[in-house]
Amino acid sequence: MSDDGDLITRPPFRDPPFRDPRLPVRTRVEDLLARLTLDERIAMLHQYAPGVERLGLAPFRTGQEALHGVAWMGPATVFPQAVGLGATWNPELVRRVGEAVGREARAMRARDPRVGLNVWSPTVNPLRDPRWGRNEEGYAEDPYLTSALATAYTRGLRGDHPDRWRTAPVLKHWLAHNNETDRDTTSSSVRPRVLHEYDLAAFRGAVRAGSVAGVMPAYNLVNGRPNHVSPYLREHLRTWTGQELVVCSDAGAPSNLVDSEHYFDTHEEAIAAALRAGVDSFTDHDQNPSRTIARVRGALARGLIDVSTVDTAVRRLLGMRCALGEFDDPGGQPKECDGAFDTPAHRALALEAAEQAVVLLTNDGLLPLSESAVRTLAVVGPLADECELDWYSGSLIRRSTPREALAERLGADRVVFADGLDTVRLRTAAGWVRVPDAATEDEGPTEDEGPAEAVGSLNPAHAAGRTDPPPLTVGDTPTDLSLADWGGGVLTLRAPSGRCLTVAEDGFVRAAAEQPGGWVVQETFTLEAHPGGHLLRHLGTGGYVCVAAGGLKVAERDGGEEGTGTVFRLEVVERGEDAVTRAAARADAVVVVAGNDPHIGGRETEDRTTLALPAQQERLWRAAHAANPRTALVLTSSYPYAVAEAADALPALLWTAHGGQAAGTALARVLFGDVSPAGRLPQTWYASEHDLPDPLDYDIIASRATYLYFDGAPLFPFGHGLSYTAFAYGELSVRREAGLTVECEVTNSGPCDGEEVVQIYASAPGSRVPLPHRRLIAHRRVWLRRGEKVRLFFTVPVEDALGFWDVAHGRWTVDPGTYEIHAGVSSTDLRGTATVTVEGPPPAPRPVLRRGLEAADYDAADGIVLVDRAKVRGDAVACHDGAVGRLLFRACDFGAGAVSMTVEAAYEVTGAGDVAAEGATVEVHLADGTTLATAAVPPTGGRYVYTTVRAALPTSPAGVRDLHITLRGGGLRLARLGFSG
The missing domain is CATH 2.80.10.50 (Trefoil (Acidic Fibroblast Growth Factor, subunit A))
Structure with missing residues (x-):
């Protein structure tokens, strides 16, 4: 109706309602769903959904890789690896990269229908362990920084139009996925605090921002349950937004539920469980949907699911396709969905991103180099003339290597090159x-x-x-x-x-x-x-x-x-370090470019076993430095190295992830001071792999992992990065308003213009629970001219800045007390501190008489692993080594006293010799060693078959006490304890 009350006459829409862009998406989807036969709907559950000719529907494929450019579909703009984008600490830049990638996906699809618009990107698993083979795919070890950059990238991919999406991003990999070795069978033991404060936190921001279409479950299991049947999809993910999210399986993972994980006996059971858990699209058996279709039909025939389960998944998929404009007239697509390919703007952005990703680790004054002082420059090393791609790169349309860029800058006659490889011959009989x-x-x-x-x-x-x-x-x-x-x-x-x-x-x-x-x-x-x-x-x-x-x-x-x-004899004609020595001796300065090939020794399917630089590359920088003290080492890699000796010996050390098509030019501009480096480390660089826990230990609190909990001295801390200029910090202040408002003054006090990354951290001295040494809560990358001063303001919700997951009450909480807010240039270099006080009642103890104790909600543990309480949902606790495990529950309120205890547990005996003389037991003690009770758990007939064992408490605990639990016996699973007065 118009403003004057007259009815507005619209031309009739002659196509079916699902094609009417004026109607709400939900209405259009329901119309289309009703027109599809059951067979057509089932077929849409596979990654390669066939077209429906009678309705004019084209085939649709979920899954277009777009981690740092459109991948696998031929030439495209190649941006720095994701970990390099993480090193920029610049959400606005990352958003612009996402926008460019989204536009290229649209442009490429216009000429090749195989290019998909459901993009599987970004990877938002926090980089907990730098040995992870897929380290290059993540943004940071910190969940806040990861979430900020993931939100920015997906906003760029999605576009800003309220209804039509440029592309539909899917976050990878849900959940707690940081190992490649045996990735489809290993289980990540993740206790509730780590789950909520670390792993879920990385996903939450982008989902709540409304910039993602869904998630992809990871190959691994969490607490003994495959991610593809995870209850967290329903209990957490889908509660963060009112938007219908699509869950796309990882490749081959649906079959793994039976074939490698043996979690289900039949594929019909497996696919039914995945659908009920919330998986909507099945990536299995490449482009052949027949087995997925047969399994769904079998699940329906056996009554494992009903048609409404299929419809729920198809409804989500159709909603995503509708948001992408698939059912609209292509000519009616908003400008927001336009495509652009290999434009000057995209090339400039690739260079800008590569420049911003460079991190200056050490510098004793060698850098920046001077063109007048460096008449001859030696550029050496195995990556000195390389522009590397990785598994998730597109093809290079253009490229620049360090050697090429430096030769272009200085002139080829002023650059001496040696790749540092050994020259060898092979001889047989x-x-x-x-x-x-x-x-x-x-x-x-x-x-x-x-x-x-x-x-x-x-x-x-x-x-x-x-x-x-x-x-x-x-x-x-x-x-x-x-x-x-x-x-x-x-x-x-x-x-x-x-x-x-x-x-x-x-x-x-x-x-x-x-x-x-x-x-x-x-x-x-x-x-x-x-x-x-x-x-x-x-x-x-x-x-x-x-x-x-x-x-x-x-x-x-x-x-x-x-x-x-055949037996070969290897003859070394010349060692690579000899050629490097000659080149270095001829030059005024040396740049050694070392690092990794992204397809070798740490990549998808293959974790690293060491942080050490390859021995051949160690010899190269040592030879160069011995021949010429003016040697800089550039580490171009997908992950950190332990290079303490190089950091001590060399006058300059830099790191950059593989920087995409403009990597060489960007490095040259940083080396010669066109750009003052401002990249910051997105993860801790450790002095040795001995500083790291077992790669499968996901409990960052207990293992003291990442900058949040690491108690040692890192080689380079999270957030570290130097500049060619200097920045002075003024007074820091913090006040409570709607949230925490932090005010910080920063001045460029150095000799040149440059960027600073201002980092705001929070800490809680004297906390009743183990909290991070400090936690990043805000940051900003800011450009300042020489002598310029700026006052920065940061506003952070109190819960995000100071909160933690309270296992005693199963909720997010902020304890009353005094907290410290820090401004710094890294997680260990803090330039200002202010305090803020949170008022409120003291934390309540655990109400064990009323609620009992869920075994997984422990405060501390030793020798235990979290396992699946049932296949559908819930966690239990078992002994890690099959022998003894211990749990600690702090501040348990027994009121006037407890007189009896119940133990809910399962005990699976897998062989005749598995039952020790004393069987399986749950022993309950007080902190002073007093034994309250010992409950013997009999065999229950299966790991998911629970029994309740009752035991009297001869010594009645009263008041608030710490409780210690000891588990004995392989095959024992403890779910909960109850107490009565």
């Missing part, structure tokens, strides 16, 4: 290994040709549209090969053409790959000692290289017998 001339003459693909678009390609570098060169042969004359040792005995070998030796599907060894790559890397080898020389094992297949009739070939594995391989 039949002669020298040689690379045929055809391989050395092959120029390979142009830089515009990108990796294969198929996910399963053995090596994207093989899909460049050229003919494979002939295999390596054995003859009278040798070919010099360049050997790179990536640590742990993992080697790559390059021919004089620069091509890597690789193994194709026919098993022959060729100099054919531009770079190592692919899901299964075919370019890595290892040398195994053998009488008379070495065997050369190909790591991609596990087979040994042998001399065959057609050339060098990987022998088919026949039980791993060493006799299937």
Whole structure:
């Protein structure tokens, strides 16, 4: 109706209601759902949903990788790795990167319908352990910083239009996923405080901001239950927003529920449980939906689910597709959904992001370099002339390496280069290994040709549209090969053409790959000692290289017998450090570029076992420094290294993640002072892996992990990063208003313009529970001209700044008391402190007579692991080593006294010898050692079959007491204890 009361006449909409963009999404979805047959709805549950021709619906695919650019679909703008974006500490920059990636996805889809708009990105698992193989995919070890950057990136991907989404982001990987080794069968033991304060916190912000379409469950289990049937999807995720969220499974994970995890007996049970838990889209069996469809039909036939369960999942998927504008007239899409591809703005943004990601770790005055003082610059190291991609990169349209960028800046005649690789020859009893001339003459693909678009390609570098060169042969004359040792005995070998030796599907060894790559890397080898020389094992297949009739070939594995391989003698023509020494001696300054290849020694499916820099690279920086004291080491890597000796010895040390297409140019601009570095470490750099707990220990509180709890001295702390200028901090103040308002004054007191990252932390001295040493609660990256002063204001909700999960009462709480608020330049370099007092009643003790004790809600524990109380929901506690476990519950209020106790537990006996003479027991003690009761738990017939055991308390505890529980017996699961007066 118009303002004057007259009815507004709209032209009739002749298409079905689901195509009417004027109607609410819910109305459109319900209309379309009613038009679909059951078979059509079931088919939509698979990742590759077929089209419905009679309704004009096109096929739809969930899942387009877009971690730092559109991946796997050919050329695209490549931005820095996610951990590099994390190092910028700049949400606004990250939002603009997300916007550029979203626009490129739209533009690429316009010319290739295989490009998806449901993007699986970003990864928001906090970087708890730097040895995680997928460290490059996350933003930070801190949940607040991770959440801030994830919210920014997804806002860019989603766009700002209230109704139409540019792309539909899905957060990865729900939940507590930080290990690759046995990732589909390991269980992350996550107690409630860690769950709420750490793992859930990283996801919560972006979901509440309304900028994500859903999440992807992780491969691992949490507390003994696979993430793909996690009750947290319902209990937490879907309570954070009124928006319908889509849950997309990870690839192959639905089948893992039966095949590797053995959590269910049949696939029908598994898929029914996943649907009931809230999984909507099943990524399984590649593009073949038939088995998923058959399993859903089987689950329906067995009564494990009903049609409404299918409809709920399809309704969510259709809502996402509607929000993407799939059912609208394409010409009617809002400008917000326009696409743009490889624009000057995107190129400039890639450079800006790469510049902002550089972290200056140490500097004794060597940097910035001066073009007038450095007449000759040595640029050395295995990454000095590389622009590396990773598994989730797109193909490079353009690229810059450090060598190229520095040569362009200074002139090629002023740059001396040495890659630092060993030059070697291989000899067999039949002669020298040689690379045929055809391989050395092959120029390979142009830089515009990108990796294969198929996910399963053995090596994207093989899909460049050229003919494979002939295999390596054995003859009278040798070919010099360049050997790179990536640590742990993992080697790559390059021919004089620069091509890597690789193994194709026919098993022959060729100099054919531009770079190592692919899901299964075919370019890595290892040398195994053998009488008379070495065997050369190909790591991609596990087979040994042998001399065959057609050339060098990987022998088919026949039980791993060493006799299937040829014995090679390795002759070193020149050590890489000798070439580096010569280059360094000729130069006025040296830049050593070391680090990792993202496809080797720490990547998806493969965790690292050490933080050490590869020995070959250690030798390079030492040789360069010995020949020229003016040596800077640039670590270009997906993760931190333990490089204490380099930090002590060298005048300058920098780190950057692999910086995408503009990496070389960005580094050159930082080295020569065009840009004052302002990147900050998004995770702690430890002095040694011995400072880290077991990779599978997810309890950051008990294991004292991450900057939040680490008690040792880090090599470089979270938030660390130097500048070419200096910043002075004025008085810090904090006041209570709607939240905490923090005021801080910062001045650029140094010699040049630059950016500072102001970091605000909170701490709680004397807290009744173990809280972080300090916790990041706010930050801002701010540009200041030389001499400029700025007053900054931060407002943070009190609960977010000072709260914690109170296990005694099952809620988020802020204790009364005095807290400290800090402003600093890192988590350990604090420049100002103010206090704030929270008033309120003292914390109440645990009301154990009224509520009892849930076993998982302990305050401290030793020798225990959290397990699934039932397959559907709930946690229980078991002994980690199958023998003894201990729990501590503080401040238990027994009132006037408790006289009896109940123990709810399950005891599964898996073999005749499993029951010790005393069976399984739950012993309850007071802090002074007084035994209150010992409850013997009989075998219950299964791990999910619980019994209630009653025991009298001869000594009646009264008042507020600490309670100690001791569990004895493998197979025992304790769910809860109850007390009565």
